[in-house]
Amino acid sequence: MKATESERRGGIGRSVRCAMLACMAVLAAVQARAESAVPDPATVRQSRGREHLLTKAYLPADFDQEVFDDLWTTWEEPLRSRAEQAAVEERRRMAMERYGLVPHPNDPSRSMQYVVDAAGRWTMNCLACHQGQVGGVAIPGVPNSNYALETLTEEVRQVKVRQRKAFSHMDVGALLLPLGTTNGTTNAVIFGVALMRHRAPDLAIVQRPPRFDLVHHDMDAPAWWHYARRKSLYADGFAPQGHRMLMQFLLVKENGPDKFREWEDEFREIESWIESLEPPPWPRSIDRDLAGEGAVVFADHCGSCHGSYGPGGSYPDRIIPIDEVGTDRVRLDSLTAKERGELNASWFGHFGEDGAGMTDRESPTGYVAPPLDGVWATAPYLHNGSVPTLWHLLHPDQRPVVWRRTPTGYDGDRVGLEVDELSEMPPGRLLPSVRRSHFDTRKPGKSAAGHDFPDQLTEVEKAAVLEYLKTL
DSSP states (O other): OOOOHHHHHHHHHHHHHHHHHHHHHHHHHHHHHHHHHSOOHHHHHHHHHHHHHHHOOOSOOOEEHHHHHHGGGGOOTTHHHHHHHSOHHHHHHHHHHHHTOOEETTEEEEETTEEEOTTOEEEEOTHHHHOEEETTEEETTOOOTTOOHHHHHHHHHHHHHHHTOOOOHHHHHHHHSOOOSSTTEEOHHHHHHHHHTTBOTTOOBOOOOOOSOOOOOOEEOOOGGGTTTOSEESTTOOEEOOTTGGGGGGOOTTSOHHHHHHHHHHHHHHHHHHHHOOOOOOOSOOOHHHHHHHHHHHHHHTHHHHOOOSTTOOOOOOEEEHHHHOOOOHHHHTSOHHHHHHHHTSGGGTTTTTTTTOGGGGSOSEEEOOOOTTGGGSOSBTTTTOBOBHHHHHOGGGOOSEEEEEEEEEETTTTEEEEEEESSOOSSOOOHHHHTTEEETTSTTOOOOOOOGGGGSOHHHHHHHHHHHTTO
């Protein structure tokens, strides 16, 4: 039977409609794939922020490749002889280990802590203190507890003298300010005070003589994944969070006020990357029953200061009075209310706007109890880095007087740095590089005393808390 004209038109219409619907479905699928391929704007900002740190030099160069490749000639024996017999790549690896540098993921002969340009010039970046390794594994934002900046700078100067090259701002500045008396620590807070002395609130350069009354002290760099949880910066919490505050260590004479305004958007992206960092999970097994018992003990004895964790967790960003916490007070006393206030009232603090409501922190009474996310990876402990493991933190009477860490070892049982414990510094006159590899808790600002709250716990409770801390 032949189809009528009407039926044929209807069939054609249905075919067209089906074809159109099929095309629409294909187009919808293509559009969905296209939309899903569009990067999230926040992810783009974060990626750019990390790239700025790795590729852009915001400071003058510290040294060049020729200097770096000649550093081995300054080393003590037998290390120098080993380097002399080694190939160039092996010498570079040895230098990385000596100075606490993390190999760049794209080029292991270079470091993540320095931007190296096409001419071979090495320029320090923020990752110098905020990118380290735990057990030989690089973790984004972990403090660099191996960084030997003072030793590196001393040996760079020696090579530059032989090569007849000019000193950098770091070479000269280290003659006036100690960079860190123990590997892995930094005098950065006093760097900031010294640099701000030569700036007006709007960052205009002001010619003033250097100060020689500064209270130098070593600090342990904080983990960057804590940044998003805190509202303030520094151990005493006097500075408000903000991308501008991250820029204060760029205050060299080569960077005038216009540079800071030019780079501000880039530091917004850098801050975005820092805020995106997550604490690393404990990489080994956990006794979940014991950790559960530790969670109860922690909530009863530690949570009011350090916060709560897991879904619905909160962090109080609370200052603990120095007489209560009992830790070394040199850091607290090293700054005046005037010095704290001047930083917050400058361009870095949006001329006081960022710190509105924080005026009480210009004269803090103690230290901020930090968040403990990823605490297993942040050794050593206390604000000055004087306690090598969490076990030692939980056993105040067992903290070593002097300790020396291994280059990449990790103590999984005591949770922290793998260390040799000593009752005294080694006898005799030590080379500066060897002396800085030891942490002597008897030195000013380096005491491991205080935070003796764990004395209230039994040994069983301490073991449970230690297990629980691995889960954060």
